[in-house]
Amino acid sequence: MLGLEGPYLTMPASRPDSDIEAWVSAYGPGLRRYFRRRASEADVDDLVQDVFLRLQAAKFSAPIDNVEGYLFATARNVLIDAYRQRARSNAAAREKWAAEAPTSDPLSPERIAIGQDEYRRVVEAIVNLPPRAREAFExxxxxxxxxxxxxxxMGITKESVKELMHRALVRIAEDMEVGQ
Known part of the structure; x- marks a missing residue:
């Protein structure tokens, strides 16, 4: 057994026959509880359905002695397959994004000049801060x-430092907007 007794499943007194509907009504609620603890709520019904689809597709040469163990082993395998599928899907999406992502422009003289100008403006904005705000910022x-x-x-309160930082950041942002 998989250690899944307790709150996950209430076994009926006798094993349901091989009719899928009987198994769904007998074991469906326990499987839903099992999946709710391990997967997102949106996936629970699909996962339960996958368990019963596998059960229906299986060809049994002999009766199942431990129905609960079989179902939850199948549920575990369905969950593992779902995780693997999600990982493959995420990897494919990352590869597609990487292939379609715009490549950065090579450093052109124009981009270098723009970067140098922005750097100069930021430094100038910091230098032009009031002395105490500049000291706190630096x-x-x-x-x-x-x-x-x-x-x-600086021999001041923490709240005063917060206020100085706020003023410094606002002033730098304003100076950068004016320079555009």
Whole structure:
């Protein structure tokens, strides 16, 4: 047995016959509970259907002694197949995206000039910040200090550092928009 007794399945007193409808009504709710714990809600009914399709397609040469064990082993295999199919689908989508993704333009003299101009404008915007806002900004962005560490170094509160950073970022954004 797969250790699936308990809340997953309530076995009827006697094994249902080979009629699929009887198996669906007897074991369908247990399989749904099993799949709900392992797959998305949207996939549960499809997975249960796959289990019963496999059961219907199977040719039994002898009666099944442990119906519950057989069904849940089949359910496990259906779930593994679904995971594998999803992985293949995701890999194919990634490959398709990579093949169709636009390649970046090679560095042209024009792109280099635009980049240098934007860099110059950002540096100029930082330099033109008020002294305390510039100090807080530089400590945070270039020295990677936390707001608390900046507050201790500058002798101010953490809230004051937040306000200085906010002002600095707004001012830099405004300067960058004006320069466009």
């Amino acid at each position: 400590l945070h962005r270039f020295e990677h200090l936390t707001y608390q560490a900046i507050a201790q170094r």
